[in-house]
Amino acid sequence: MTDHQRTITCAHVIGPDGPMAGAQSIAISDGRIASIASATDTAGEKLLALPALVNAHDHGRAIRTSSIGADAKPLESWIHYLALFPSVDAYLAAAMAFANSALGGAGTVMNHYTRTQGLTDLPTEVAKVARAARDVGVRAGFAVSMKDRNPLVYGSSEPILAALPPELRPEIETRFIRAPLSPQDYMTLVDEVASATDGPNFNVQYGPNGVQWCSDALLQAIAEASARTGRRVHMHLLETKYQRLWADANYPDGVVRMLDEIGLLSPRLTLAHCVWARQDEFELLAERGVTISINTSSNLHLHSGLAPMAEMRKAGCQLAIGIDSKALDDDDDSLRELRLSHLLHAGSGFDLTATRHQALQSAVGNGRFSVSNITDAGVLRAGAGADLLLLDWAAVDNDSLRDDIDPINLLFSRASASHIRELIVAGRSIVKDRRVMGIDYPAVRREILAQMRAGMASNSKLSAALAAIDHVIVAYHCLDGCC
Structure with a gap:
């Protein structure tokens, strides 16, 4: 449902060309912005209006990974700890994750669904995820996870298993070593998920986990299916230095060039991270119209490095911003993520790679396209969809020393x-005064935690096995004495 007709008076509005002059009234009608005009009555609450933000790369986790001890580890060790999350109700988990993104200011959210609950078949499970997105009110992208190699390390699993204590090896084998689907079965699965869930605000995509986890045959099948169907692809690439080393060893002519040769590079592709990509690779990605989702806080937490955004911009890459289920304060604050990413990568002195307004426009416009295939750039103007974020301007500018302060600088x-104060998507108020309007957030959180706590009780052997495999993985990656 939309708030069919409504007028919002704002002290400041950030439009397509920057902050508009003076107070503005935004008229919303049937999910779209009918008009934005100078306000005559400004006696009400002081608000700052900007486009609803986008979480362009995420994994839909209901509970923070640090709560299960998955923290202070590089990705290659950290990723296995996610198995400690027990299976819970898929609708509740998705509702919690989408609500957290919305509370952080994101009206459009990507969910690369790399861990299923597994309590039903996948199309039935994803139908629950889609219903949760509708109830919360976000626009959602959903990438079906695909992988068929290297479940433990970037190489054979047998030496890793052999190095484990014999009593713990079966636990790791049971949890991580499974026969994958064939490439064609994966394509069929995506078709089935899309038939069950695809819709105007729920965009189903192919979700290869990454080159190191996907065979050439699987990547080729995805490229061909994407070209045939027009369906988008969402994939990790070169997140860590260990992935870079593996890629260079296995694709000496260049891993990005290989992806281009099989037809995967196109405007339909979003790549998460690209921390360890090189300038010539950025130039090729830009030429092919690929979007890169930057995930600054996640990269910091997992010691992956800093994505070279200046080099990406220089090459002409389209950049979006994701939370990756691991924001700076282990929350889903898209406003803080936007600020952190810009300040770390804007440049030095007078040599800036982007203005603050350009950074906002890029994050929103490229993010909306990569998640939802929407090409309207997400700007606030007459005729555009009514996706906007309202901030308490009096609280933001609580010093109130100048009437002519630039609102984008304080943002x-x-x-x-x-x-x-409020997040509006397609004219519908989905968050207001820290309350998620479409679900009972406190009740959902209580139930999710109850299910998690009940499921965690059976994980003591897995915890011991993870501690053991940690040591083996460190040794595997540090044969050159790096640790």
Whole structure:
């Protein structure tokens, strides 16, 4: 449902060309912005309106990974700890994850679904995820996870298993070593998921986990299916230095060039991270119209490095921003993520790679396209979809020393999720005064935690096995004495 007709008076509105002059009234009608005009009555609450933000890369986790001890580890070790999450109700888990993104200011959210609950077949499970997205009110992208090699390390699993204590090896084998689907079965699965769930605000995509986890045959099948159907592809690439080393050893002519040769590089592709990609690779990605989702906080937490955004921009890459289920404060604050990414990568001195307004436009416009295939750039103007974020301007500018302060500077200096008054998507108010309007958030959280706690009780052997495999994985990656 939409708030069919409504007028919102704002002290400041950030439009396509930057902050508009003076107070503005935004008229919403049937899910779209009918008009934006100078306000005559400004006696009400002081608000700052900007486009609803986008979480362009995420995994839909209901509970923070640090709560299960998955923290302070590089990705190659950290990723196995996700198995400690027990299976819970798919609708509740998705509702919790989408609600957290919305509370952080994101009206459009990507879910690369790399861990299923597994309590039903996948199309039935994803139908519950789609219903959760509708109830919360976000626009969602959903990438069906695909992988068929290297379940433990970037290479054979047998030496890793052989190095484990014999009593713990079966636990790791049971949890991680499974026969994968064939490439054609994966394509059929995506078709089945799409038939069950695809819709105007739920965009089903192919979701290869990454080159190191997907065979050439699987990647080729995805490229061909995407070209045939027009369906988008969402994939990790070169997130860590170990992935770079593996890629160079296995694709000496270049892993990005290989992806181009099989037809995977196109405007339909979004690549998460690209921290360890090179300038010539960025130039090829830009030429092919690929979107890169930057995930700054996640890369910091997992010691993956900093994505070279300046080099990406220089090459002409399209950049979006994702939370990756691991924001700076282990929350889903898209405002803080936007600020952190810009300040770390904007440049030095007078040599800036992007203005603050350009950074906002890029994050929203490229993010909406990569997640939802929407090409309207997400800007606030008459005729556009009514996707907007309203901040408490009086709280943001609580010093109130100048009437002519540039609102976009304060947005990038201090705004956070705590300043959000309302998030509107397609004219519908989905968050208001820290309350998620479409679900009973406190009840959902209580039930999810109850199910998690009940499921965690049976994980003591897995915890011991993970501690043991940690040591083996460190040794595997540090044969050159790096550790």
